[in-house]
Amino acid sequence: MGLIWTMIAKRLGLGLLTLFVISVIIFSATELLPGDFAKAILGQSATEETLAAFRKEIGLDLPAYQRYFNWLGGAIQGDFGTSLSGNKRPVADLIATRLGNTLFLALYAAAIAVPLSLVLGILAALYRNSIFDRAANAAALTSISFPEFFVAYILIFVLAQSGLFPSMTRMDADTTLGEGLYRAFLPALTLTLVVTAHMMRMTRAAIINLLASPYIEMARLKGINPMRVILKHALPNALAPIITVIALNLAYLITGVVVVEVVFVYPGLGQLMVDSVAKRDFPVVQAVALIFAAAYVLLNLTADVLSTLSNPRLIHRK
Amino acid sequence: MKDMKEKPVLLTMRNIQIEGRSDETWSPIIKGVDLTLNKGEVLGLIGESGAGKSTLGLAAMGFTRDGCRISGGTIDFDGIDLMKASEATKRGLRGKRIAYVAQSAAASFNPAHKLIDQYSEAPVQHGVMGRGEAEHDAVELYRRMQLPDPDEIGFRYPHQVSGGQLQRAMTAMAMACRPDLIIFDEPTTALDVTTQIEVLSAIRDIVAQFDTAAIYITHDLAVVAQMADKIKVLLRGDEVEEADTRTMLASPKEAYTKTLWAVRSHARATQPPVEKGTVPVVSVKGVTAGYGQVDILKNINFDIHKRRTVAVVGESGSGKSTAARVITGLLPPRQGQVLFNGQALPADYRQRTREQLRQAQMIYQMADTALNPKLRLRELIGRPAQMYLGLQGKALTERIRDLLNLIELEPDKFIDRLPSELSGGQKQRVGIARALAAEPQFIICDEVTSALDQLVAEGILKLLDRLQTEFDLAYMFITHDLATVRAIADEVVVMQRGRVVEQGPKDEMFQPPHDPYTELLLSSVPEMDPDWLTKLLKERAEKAS
Numbered sequence: 021m022g023l024i025w026t027m028i029a030k031r032l033g034l035g036l037l038t039l040f041v042i043s044v045i046i047f048s049a050t051e052l053l054p055g056d057f058a059k060a061i062l063g064q065s066a067t068e069e070t071l072a073a074f075r076k077e078i079g080l081d082l083p084a085y086q087r088y089f090n091w092l093g094g095a096i097q098g099d100f101g102t103s104l105s106g107n108k109r110p111v112a113d114l115i116a117t118r119l120g121n122t123l124f125l126a127l128y129a130a131a132i133a134v135p136l137s138l139v140l141g142i143l144a145a146l147y148r149n150s151i152f153d154r155a156a157n158a159a160a161l162t163s164i165s166f167p168e169f170f171v172a173y174i175l176i177f178v179l180a181q182s183g184l185f186p187s188m189t190r191m192d193a194d195t196t197l198g199e200g201l202y203r204a205f206l207p208a209l210t211l212t213l214v215v216t217a218h219m220m221r222m223t224r225a226a227i228i229n230l231l232a233s234p235y236i237e238m239a240r241l242k243g244i245n246p247m248r249v250i251l252k253h254a255l256p257n258a259l260a261p262i263i264t265v266i267a268l269n270l271a272y273l274i275t276g277v278v279v280v281e282v283v284f285v286y287p288g289l290g291q292l293m294v295d296s297v298a299k300r301d302f303p304v305v306q307a308v309a310l311i312f313a314a315a316y317v318l319l320n321l322t323a324d325v326l327s328t329l330s331n332p333r334l335i336h337r338k
Numbered sequence: 339m340k341d342m343k344e345k346p347v348l349l350t351m352r353n354i355q356i357e358g359r360s361d362e363t364w365s366p367i368i369k370g371v372d373l374t375l376n377k378g379e380v381l382g383l384i385g386e387s388g389a390g391k392s393t394l395g396l397a398a399m400g401f402t403r404d405g406c407r408i409s410g411g412t413i414d415f416d417g418i419d420l421m422k423a424s425e426a427t428k429r430g431l432r433g434k435r436i437a438y439v440a441q442s443a444a445a446s447f448n449p450a451h452k453l454i455d456q457y458s459e460a461p462v463q464h465g466v467m468g469r470g471e472a473e474h475d476a477v478e479l480y481r482r483m484q485l486p487d488p489d490e491i492g493f494r495y496p497h498q499v500s501g502g503q504l505q506r507a508m509t510a511m512a513m514a515c516r517p518d519l520i521i522f523d524e525p526t527t528a529l530d531v532t533t534q535i536e537v538l539s540a541i542r543d544i545v546a547q548f549d550t551a552a553i554y555i556t557h558d559l560a561v562v563a564q565m566a567d568k569i570k571v572l573l574r575g576d577e578v579e580e581a582d583t584r585t586m587l588a589s590p591k592e593a594y595t596k597t598l599w600a601v602r603s604h605a606r607a608t609q610p611p612v613e614k615g616t617v618p619v620v621s622v623k624g625v626t627a628g629y630g631q632v633d634i635l636k637n638i639n640f641d642i643h644k645r646r647t648v649a650v651v652g653e654s655g656s657g658k659s660t661a662a663r664v665i666t667g668l669l670p671p672r673q674g675q676v677l678f679n680g681q682a683l684p685a686d687y688r689q690r691t692r693e694q695l696r697q698a699q700m701i702y703q704m705a706d707t708a709l710n711p712k713l714r715l716r717e718l719i720g721r722p723a724q725m726y727l728g729l730q731g732k733a734l735t736e737r738i739r740d741l742l743n744l745i746e747l748e749p750d751k752f753i754d755r756l757p758s759e760l761s762g763g764q765k766q767r768v769g770i771a772r773a774l775a776a777e778p779q780f781i782i783c784d785e786v787t788s789a790l791d792q793l794v795a796e797g798i799l800k801l802l803d804r805l806q807t808e809f810d811l812a813y814m815f816i817t818h819d820l821a822t823v824r825a826i827a828d829e830v831v832v833m834q835r836g837r838v839v840e841q842g843p844k845d846e847m848f849q850p851p852h853d854p855y856t857e858l859l860l861s862s863v864p865e866m867d868p869d870w871l872t873k874l875l876k877e878r879a880e881k882a883s
Contacts, residue, residue, distance in 0.1 A: 232404070234445040241401060242433035242460040252459075256450035332450060332495045 023334070028325060035317035042313040043095070043306070047088050050302035078104060091303070095310065101303040105296075111303045115289070119311065121191050122288040125204055126273035129211035134266055137216045141223025141262075146250050148228060157224075160217035172210045172283040179206060189286040207284045211277060215269040222265040226258035233257075260327035267323030274319075275312040345376040348518055348551050349398060354411035356393050356402065356575075367393050367406065369575045377518065378549040382566030382583065384556055384598075386791035387762070389572040391555045395521045398553060399436045400428045416518065433460035437512035441524040443504035447496035454492030457511045466515045479510040482547070483540045501654075502533035506540050513544060519551045526561060530653040530818055531862040538564060538864075539875055557791060559598060560864035563587055564871040571595050583868050597793065599866075606803065608845055609828050612643045617680045619644050619780050619812040620665060620698070624674035627664050628836075633672070634660045636836045642780065645806060647813040649827035649844075651820065651859065657836040658816045662782045665814070666698060678780075696726040699773035703785035705765035709757040715742070715768055716753050722775040741771040745801065763794035770801065780812045787822060799825050820863045824848065832856050 058071045058080060066074075075081045079090065094101055100111035140160070144153045163171060180187035189203050227250060230236060239253045240246075278290035289308050296304035328334050356368040368390045375381050383391045397408055400420035413420040415436065420428065432438075437460075440446035447456060457479075458472035467475065473492070480488035483506040496504060505525055512520050525541065526534040542565060545552050554565045562569055562583075569586045571578040571594070578592050590596050618641035628634040635657045642648045650658045663669040665676050667687030676683045678697060684690050699722075702708035709718055716738055723729045723737050739749040745767040757765055766786060773781050783802065787795035803826065806813060815826060823830055823844070830847040832840040832855065840853040852860065861874060 234440055234442060235448040237403070238438070238440055238446040239448070239459075240432070241396075241399060241438040242463075243429040243431065244433070244459065244463055245429060248463070253448050253450075257448070330450075333497045336495050336498060 024325060024328060027328065028321070031321045031324065035314075035321060038317055039310065039313055043092060043310060044088070046306050046309045047084075047091070050300075050305055051084055053300060053302075091306065095307070100307040103296075103301055103304055105299045105301045111307050114304060115292070115307055115311070118287060118289045118292045121286065122274060122277075122290070124191075124200060125207055125211070125277065125286065125288060126270065128201065128204055128208040129215070129273050130270055132208060133212040133215050133269070134219065136212065137219035138223055138262075140216070141220040142227065142250060142255065144220065144224040145227035145231075145254070146246060148224070153224075156220065160220050163213040164217035168210060168214055168277075168279045169283050171213050172206070172280055175206050175210055176283075179209075187284065189284045191287055204286070207277075207280050207286050210280050210283075211273055215273065219262070219265055219269055223258070223262050226261045227254045230254045230257055256330065259330040263323045263326045263330070267319040271316045271319045274315045345378055347374060348377045348379075348416055349373070349375040350412075350414045351394075351398065352412045352414075354394065354397055354413070355409045356390070356397060356406055357409045358393075358406045360405075364407070364409070367575050368397070370411070371572070371575070371577050373398070373570065375519070375551050375553065378551055379568070380545065380552045380554055380566045382554045382556065382562035382569040383572060384559060384562050384569060385572035385578075386557060386793065388574065390575040391557075391572055392523050394572070395523055395553050395555050396438075398519070398521060399432055399438065401432070430464065433517075434464040434466065434515045435517050436519045436521070437515070437517040439505075439508050439512045439520060439522045439525050442528050443508040443525075444496065444501055444528075446508065447504060449496055452493055452495055453499065453507050453511075457492060457507075457514055460511070461514050464515060472514065475514070476510065479513055479544075480507065482544060483507070483510045484536070485510075500533075502529050502537055505529060505537050509537075509541055509544065513548065513550070516548055517550060519553070520545070522552055522554045522565075524556050527556065527558070531820070531864075532653060532858055534561070534864070535862050535871070535874070538871060541565070542871070558864065559587075560866050560870070563866050563868045564864060571598070587866055587868060606647075606824075606826055606828070606844075608843075609646065611843070612646065616643060618642055618677075619679060620814070621677040621680075622661065622665065622674070623677060625661070625664055625671045625676070626673040627660060627669055627671035629669075634836050635664065635671070637674070638833075638836075638838055640831050640838065640841060642812045642814055644779070644812055645810050646828045647806065647815050647826050648829045648831060649815045649817060649823040650831045650833060651817055651823055652833035653818060653859075655835075656833040658818075658833055659784060660836075661833075662700070662784055662814065662816060665782065666700060692726065696776045697778050698780045698782070699776050699778040700782045700784065701766075701769045701773050701786050704789055705762065705769045706757075706789075708769055709765060709772075711757050714754050714756055715747075718757070718768060719771045719775050722772060726776045737775070741775055744774065744805065745771045747771075761794075762790055763797060766790060766794075766798055767801065770798075770805070774805065774809070777809075778811070780814070782814045782816070784816045785818070786815075788817065788819060795822070796825075802826065820860060832859065 058074045059066065062070060062074060072081070079087055082090070091101060098112060100115070102108050102110050103114055140156050144156050147153050166174075176187045179185050185205050186203055187206065189207060191200060191203065195203070231254060236249060236253055239249045244253070275290070277288065278294055280286070281288040281291045282294075289311065293305060293308040296302075296308070351371070351373040353370045353372060354368055355366065355370055357364040358367045371394060373381070373394070383395060385391050393402070393406065396402060397413065398415075400413060400415075400423060402408055408421065411421070415431065418427070418431070447453065454473055454476050457476040458469055461467045461472040461475070462469050476492050477488050480491055485491050485503055485506055491499065491503070491507070499507065509525070522541065526537050529537060538561065544550075554562060556562050566583050568580065568582045570580040571592070573594055578594050579586075579590070581591075586595070590599055620642040622638055622640050625638045626633055626636055638657075638661060640648065650661060652658050660669065664671050667683065667685065667690055670685035675685070678694065683694060687695065716735075719741050720734055720738050723741075724734055727737075729737050738753060742749040742752055747764060747767060757768070760768065769786070786802075787798050790798065799822070802813065805811060813826075815822075817823060827844045830841065830844050831838055832847070832853065834855045840847065840856045847856065848860070850857075864870060
């Protein structure tokens with residue numbers, strides 16, 4: 021087990037390095053955005069003096085590297101600065117509720133999609149090349165092939181027009197869990213349709229890939245029934261690739277759902293990021309981008325640890 | 339030998355026909371074979387690869403691999419018609435009344451589960467006994483199979499147990515439900531001779547103890563002679579002949595069987611000793627090497643002379659292949675060096691000149707994996723000729739055609755083939771041509787015949803022999819098979835756990851007195867005498883007490 025801890029420590033270290041590099045890239049990217057921020061906020065008619073005073077107020081007069089380290093120093097302590105637009109709220113506050121919403125939607129979608137795709141994948145492997153297998157594959161591929169917004173509009177057309185579910189997802193501090201689940205059902209379903217195909221097909225492929233192995237033949241020659249052969253003999257050896265794909269899809273659910281958020285007017289991080297880019301509100305952009313990067317790093321780390329744990333050859337040395 | 343006449347019939351297979359599918363068409367694998375097995379009787383099934391031995395053995399369980407089907411015949415197992423039985427009925431028999439022991443235990447144990455869990459699975463699933471009882475029983479059988487530490491070994495994962503022990507654990511697993519019939523599919527082929535003996539005697543004892551009938555599949559005649567009451571010879575899906583073991587060994591009737599029996603006769607003539615003062619082509623001087631902290635080779639010394647073959651023998655893990663890696667520069671040694679014609683070679687292949695690289699070539703055990711499956715023979719053989727000798731265009735094609743002629747493959751027919759369009763023996767010949775294309779002085783042959791059938795292997799050995807005389811080659815021949823050593827070697831280096839325990843001319847090696855380890859290796863090579871194993875075990879027991 022010591023091995024696992026060393027691995028986690030190493031990967032966390034690498035993860036921090038990755039985050040650092042990403043923070044540099046994000047910062048440089050916002051620097052490269054064309055136009056002058058102060059002018060954009062204060063308008064064309066602002067005098068040189070007001071512009072200079074404004075720059076000084078928000079620290080834009082300092083050289084870039086200094087601003088970067090100021091920002092980084094704050095970020096490490098959880099202070100992402102204040103939003104530059106309008107209300108000047110602290111970025112951390114602004115993000116907190118949005119992050120909660122995003123995680124809620126991601127977990128909601130994952131709670132449906134992961135079990136669904138595992139079960140479908142296992143059944144498809146068990147009844148491979150049957151009608152069921154083909155139908156499941158065709159359905160999954162169809163849903164992944166449509167653009168997200170299209171799937172979303174179809175669902176709205178079918179399920180929201182009839183009044184079953186709301187097409188706009190209002191989430192605020194008073195929303196109870198039950199209400200939240202009800203209101204976020206359509207975005208969660210859309211995301212489920214988008215990510216299921218990938219995970220299901222990987223589960224199926226990873227299992228089928230193993231069915232030709234001698235130990236599977238051995239299990240069959242021991243008279244073990246087909247379902248048990250798949251669950252007990254193939255699945256444990258197929259876990260590593262399946263876990264990796266699940267982690268990638270979870271990361272996508274956290275970071276890549278802007279379109280779905282926009283369609284359902286869901287107050288998540290993705291929308292916040294897009295809005296902030298448009299408004300040149302770079303403290304927010306930087307903070308959100310860092311959170312997205314951290315999500316990727318953490319999920320991939322978790323996937324690697326779980327894959328290692330699923331392989332007795334790596335935990336139980338000779 | 340048991341008296342068979344009073345035993346009732348257990349398994350009857352009549353006119354069995356099995357087909358395999360390739361590219362949408364079904365072609366026959368087994369062409370109408372009959373097989374009868376009495377209770378408690380052991381039938382040896384022998385033949386070359388592709389003869390259909392495993393297919394026939396699996397059919398005795400009513401099982402075919404994917405892409406195969408039983409297209410005709412009847413299979414009657416103790417009154418149950420396996421051709422008509424439902425899948426559920428057959429599942430009920432498999433593992434419970436008919437069990438299977440696979441060739442590679444390492445691949446056939448599930449890497450994700452402990453041995454004892456895999457042992458208990460069949461008895462629990464078939465409702466023969468409860469989990470606790472099965473574990474108890476496992477320990478008992480592990481003890482009977484003479485596994486070390488029987489109380490604990492079941493709680494290890496397959497990768498934590500050696501190959502020979504795994505093979506015994508698998509036989510124990512097959513015994514779990516005390517089946518009436520066990521199919522042994524080449525259970526010792528992947529093992530060293532010394533380990534093979536332990537597994538053979540353990541299998542023989544346990545089969546006798548429980549009076550289990552068995553079908554013992556192998557391509558090794560000497561092994562089958564120890565194990566079987568009667569022998570059936572298969573050739574390309576047809577039965578050649580069947581007789582009880584002693585009759586079959588003493589007086590085989592069919593010409594094919596006789597050729598099988600005769601294979602082990604090829605032996606290389608003794609060469610005059612090398613003159614004093616001759617500079618060896620390759621000289622390994624005081625080499626110590628290994629991976630990480632562990633030394634695999636410890637102070638190795640040996641020479642290989644022009645037109646001579648040095649056989650390096652030893653069990654797996656003894657360091658034979660590591661020595662080859664040091665010579666080729668893939669693994670720089672910690673100490674010592676390799677001399678080529680008296681000149682020290684740089685330790686790392688990346689520091690060697692192209693000329694130095696050209697002089698030492700390799701032929702690998704698995705021609706299947708050593709040849710790029712996407713390249714045609716023209717490219718496979720032409721590449722080294724182009725790279726080392728700078729041949730181009732017409733000269734290159736001429737050279738490739740010459741090389742194909744040398745390895746006895748018709749150039750017009752073969753030059754544009756892919757490796758997948760060749761047989762195992764032909765692939766190995768291409769491996770040889772590829773090594774020759776560089777016009778080296780020295781070739782390392784790493785277990786080049788161990789994946790091949792005896793007849794095919796014989797052809798390869800003769801070819802290597804001829805090429806050696808023709809091109810003055812020096813060979814380093816890595817093998818664990820002493821019959822091969824007898825056939826090709828001039829000198830022998832015996833390795834054990836990274837040390838050279840004995841070395842010298844072949845004739846001396848095969849004459850006593852031996853180093854104890856060499857003695858063990860030599861005495862472990864199965865002989866055709868059906869009583870060999872019994873006698874040997876008795877001798878060893880006497881010596882031990």
